[in-house]
Amino acid sequence: MRDRVISGFTLVFLLAAIVVFNQSFPIALNIAIALVSVLGVYEIISAIGCTRNYILIISSLAFAGVFPFLSFSWVGKEIAYFAYTVVIFTGLICYHRDVTFREVGIIYSMALMIPTALSTIIYLRDYGGRHGMFYAIIAISSAWISDVGGFFAGRFWGKHKFCPDISPKKTKEGVAGSFALNITAMLLFGYIFQSYSGNRVCVSYLSLFIIGSCGTVLSILGDLSFSLIKRSCHIKDFSEIIPGHGGILDRFDSVIFEAPFVYIIVHFLPIVL
Numbered sequence: 001m002r003d004r005v006i007s008g009f010t011l012v013f014l015l016a017a018i019v020v021f022n023q024s025f026p027i028a029l030n031i032a033i034a035l036v037s038v039l040g041v042y043e044i045i046s047a048i049g050c051t052r053n054y055i056l057i058i059s060s061l062a063f064a065g066v067f068p069f070l071s072f073s074w075v076g077k078e079i080a081y082f083a084y085t086v087v088i089f090t091g092l093i094c095y096h097r098d099v100t101f102r103e104v105g106i107i108y109s110m111a112l113m114i115p116t117a118l119s120t121i122i123y124l125r126d127y128g129g130r131h132g133m134f135y136a137i138i139a140i141s142s143a144w145i146s147d148v149g150g151f152f153a154g155r156f157w158g159k160h161k162f163c164p165d166i167s168p169k170k171t172k173e174g175v176a177g178s179f180a181l182n183i184t185a186m187l188l189f190g191y192i193f194q195s196y197s198g199n200r201v202c203v204s205y206l207s208l209f210i211i212g213s214c215g216t217v218l219s220i221l222g223d224l225s226f227s228l229i230k231r232s233c234h235i236k237d238f239s240e241i242i243p244g245h246g247g248i249l250d251r252f253d254s255v256i257f258e259a260p261f262v263y264i265i266v267h268f269l270p271i272v273l
Contacts, residue, residue, distance in 0.1 A: 011242075011251070015140060019133050022125070029122055029136070030068050037064040037115035039248040043238035044110045047229070050103050055091035059084055060111040067115040071122045084111070114249075117256040120263040127263075131201070131272045134193055135262070138186065138271065142211055143258035144251075146182040146219035153177020167227045175220065182219075183212035190271070207269040215258050222257030226250070 018028050041064040042057075050056055063084040070076040085108075092104045121139050125132035154174025162170045190203040226249055230238065237246030245251050 011144075015137070019137065022133050026125075027069075029125060030071070033068040033115070033118050033122055034065045036248055036252055037068060037118055039241065040064070040114045040118075040238075040252060041107075041111050043247045043249050044114075044229075045107055047233040047235055047238060048103055048106055050099060050107060053091065053095055053099055055095065056088065056099065056104065056107055059087040059091065060107055063111055064115045068119045068122060071119060071126060081112070114256060117260050118252070120259045121255075124259070124263050124266065127266065128272070135266060135271060138189065138208070138211060139259040139262040140255055141189070142182060142186060142215045142262065143219045143222070143254035145185045146178040146216045146258075147223070147254055149181030150174040150178035150220070153180075163224060166224050166231065170220075170224075178216045178220065179213065182216045183209060186212035186215075193272075202273040204269060204271055204273055207265060207271045210269065211262055211265060211271075215261060218257040218261050219254035222254040225257070226253035 014032070018032055021028055038061050041060050045051055045057055045060065063080060067077070067080055070080060088104060088108050088111075092099065092101065121136050124135040124139055128135035150170065151174070153176060154169065154171045157173040157177075158169075158171030160172040161168070162172050162175055186208040187205055190205055190208045194201060194203040226238075230236065238249040239247030241247055242251055
């Protein structure tokens with residue numbers, strides 16, 4: 001528990017630092033997303049035991065590391081997708097005796113999904129203009145707060161299993177805690193943001209309620225999806241890089257599902273009006 005709390009505060013501190021220095025060093029968010037993407041993809045490659053195939057590793061990590069810096073260039077993204085696809089299937093042809101299509105398919109899909117999903121945090125920052133970092137904070141914190149609510153509610157009151165075949169520790173009481181804490185936190189964030197701005201902006205509490213409620217569903221979906229991947233790979237955590245939490249994907253699995261949802265929502269129901 002102690003390691004988990006310390007690691008959690010460290011992640012929050014790093015996020016706060018990125019927010020504070022966004023004006024003077026905006027590329028810090030791109031660097032952070034690229035680093036998380038690279039580590040996440042590497043954890044997937046390690047989980048399925050393909051760390052010895054250097055063509056797969058280098059091309060996948062290169063794509064994950066480069067993609068978050070292509071937020072302003074659709075042409076750049078298309079070139080990156082095309083180049084990665086050509087290289088990954090060339091690797092399959094050259095090393096078909098050592099690696100299966102199933103393994104390549106897993107690596108390919110995850111190397112595309114992880115940086116693409118996480119890069120929507122950067123798009124949120126850019127789309128929101130001077131309020132962009134507030135949008136980015138909402139996308140990340142909604143996923144993490146849902147996890148926190150589920151963890152503590154399940155720890156203190158959890159009795160009824162929610163999905164024991166996939167995640168034995170997840171309980172129905174924990175799910176209820178996720179909804180309660182996340183919705184409350186999103187509405188509170190909106191109130192604090194509006195008050196801090198001196199009521200010069202108007203916050204849509206409907207948008208925040210939708211993000212808190214529907215976002216909790218997606219957060220749980222992300223957590224269960226990656227738990228299923230871990231069970232199929234017969235591992236407890238993706239790595240031990242974050243003490244008390246496990247690997248990068250153990251902490252960002254829900255963000256991968258949450259961030260794109262927030263990006264879609266703000267286009268139809270902006271948080272800041």
